[in-house]
Amino acid sequence: MDESSLFAKRLKEERKRLGLSQAQAGEAVGVSREMWGKYERGAMPGGDVFIALKKAGFDVPTILAGSNRLDVSISPHEMALIDRYRRSHKDVQRGVDALLAATVNEEEEK
Structure with a gap:
């Protein structure tokens, strides 16, 4: 599995952990549901989206690296x-x- 596929998988898992639909996640970071879907298929967002992800409660290090999160979920x-x-x-x-x-x-x- 290549890096973009791993990124997409982890992004989707993180969205689901937070209990968000694609539309809600896109709204939280300022992109359309369609663009969010592209991210979950492997498109790489820009830095502004990563900043918005962090502000929205997403675990960005885990999305990027895959192994930084503790076994504790924080809403x-x-x-x-x-x-x-x-x-x-x-x-x-x-x-x-x-x-x-x-x-x-x-x-x-x-």
Whole structure:
């Protein structure tokens, strides 16, 4: 299997992991469903599409290299939460950490 076929296969797998149709994936990165279909058949997108893929929650290193992802799936919602957490003030991060720690401890005691 050549590199473009492997890329196409991994791109399709990543789209399905995120639960997106071809039309939704294309919309997320600013291309038509038809163009997205070409990518899934081996056409190589430009750099702007790779940037948009990353912003939309796609695991770009895995799409390109095939072996970078952990066995943990992160939804676009979770990616947005992580992004907001990282951009928040340190005091807010500490508060979130404390709240989650208290919640997890309560759940573990049940």
